[in-house]
Amino acid sequence: MKRNLLIRYSAVLGGVLMLAVLVIPMAVHAEVTWKAIVGAQSNDMGKQAMAFLPNELWIYINDSITWSFPSNENHTVTFLAPGQARPLNFNDGCPGVQPNGSSYPTTSCVNSGVLADGPTYTVKFPTAGNYKFVCLIHPSMTGVVHVQATLPLPHTQGFYDDQAADEARAILSDADHVTDDLGKRRSKEIKQVVTTGELVATGGGPQYLAIMRFLEGTTVVHVGDTVEWTNQDPVEPHTITFFNEPMGPPQPPACSPACAVTTDADGARHATISSTSPAQIVHSGFVVAERQDANGFVPANPSVTRFRVTFTVPGTFDYICALHDELGMKGKVIVLR
Numbered sequence: 609m610k611r612n613l614l615i616r617y618s619a620v621l622g623g624v625l626m627l628a629v630l631v632i633p634m635a636v637h638a639e640v641t642w643k644a645i646v647g648a649q650s651n652d653m654g655k656q657a658m659a660f661l662p663n664e665l666w667i668y669i670n671d672s673i674t675w676s677f678p679s680n681e682n683h684t685v686t687f688l689a690p691g692q693a694r695p696l697n698f699n700d701g702c703p704g705v706q707p708n709g710s711s712y713p714t715t716s717c718v719n720s721g722v723l724a725d726g727p728t729y730t731v732k733f734p735t736a737g738n739y740k741f742v743c744l745i746h747p748s749m750t751g752v753v754h755v756q757a758t759l760p761l762p763h764t765q766g767f768y769d770d771q772a773a774d775e776a777r778a779i780l781s782d783a784d785h786v787t788d789d790l791g792k793r794r795s796k797e798i799k800q801v802v803t804t805g806e807l808v809a810t811g812g813g814p815q816y817l818a819i820m821r822f823l824e825g826t827t828v829v830h831v832g833d834t835v836e837w838t839n840q841d842p843v844e845p846h847t848i849t850f851f852n853e854p855m856g857p858p859q860p861p862a863c864s865p866a867c868a869v870t871t872d873a874d875g876a877r878h879a880t881i882s883s884t885s886p887a888q889i890v891h892s893g894f895v896v897a898e899r900q901d902a903n904g905f906v907p908a909n910p911s912v913t914r915f916r917v918t919f920t921v922p923g924t925f926d927y928i929c930a931l932h933d934e935l936g937m938k939g940k941v942i943v944l945r
Contacts, residue, residue, distance in 0.1 A: 664812030
């Protein structure tokens with residue numbers, strides 16, 4: 609009898625010791641604040657990495673992530689409300705700004721607000737799960753946080769730092785397609801200016817390169833010639849805006865005084881500049897991938913990928929992208945007799 613009791617006692621004690629060993633890892637885990645980056649840019653701001661860097665992270669329950677915003681392009685870090693569909697337009701997303709250090713998930717969304725050029729935003733994760741996050745401004749820019757209870761984490765902060773730098777470098781340098789055969793794409797009848805970008809993806813979601821420049825920046829034509837702007841970027845919208853920028857949102861197109869933006873037979877918008885007066889407006893509205901091709905952004909009005917301007921007077925005509933002129937997206941048309 610005493611031997612059987614000893615065996616049962618030993619078995620119970622072993623179970624208690626095993627349980628103690630299993631719960632120790634959770635008991636000793638200290639809360640950690642992880643670091644990540646939102647966006648990156650070239651030195652001249654002409655190339656923008658529209659990406660969370662990295663856009664997939666593994667952390668423990670009660671850990672936090674602090675995102676920094678080093679580039680001059682505006683972004684948000686936004687965790688949508690549970691079950692909320694990805695909004696197609698910025699204003700339909702997550703209203704207001706939640707305090708720095710807010711916890712997610714909640715019954716509503718958590719939003720950093722629009723940030724750029726230096727600030728940070730922190731979110732804490734008290735519950736295990738997989739949580740997607742988005743940039744409300746750039747729909748094809750998403751990421752995911754995997755919050756774990758006990759499983760070993762696959763990566764360290766050092767790994768994420770290196771991954772962020774590698775991904776930023778890869779996105780910003782992947783612009784060789786921009787000038788490839790650019791001359792071959794030009795029409796003999798119409799002088800062409802191109803804008804472009806490239807969409808990529810990781811396990812965490814899409815990222816993309818946006819080139820905030822007109823290629824070519826300076827275009828020389830003669831009186832009576834037409835210049836065509838083509839947006840080959842699958843995501844980013846642009847405008848072609850001469851003289852004065854219209855008040856309010858950069859959509860719809862506008863042309864004044866005594867002129868109008870018409871639509872050519874192939875669907876391109878077309879305006880005519882017949883004066884050098886600085887009081888006028890010639891504005892394309894959004895020039896962006898067609899709805900069937902768009903990877904996220906959907907303008908309120910029908911979208912076009914091309915805008916044309918015919919010049920009937922000589923002069924030098926400066927223009928901008930009304931969305932990205934602060935990043936240096938400007939151009940010039942010189943019209944000779």
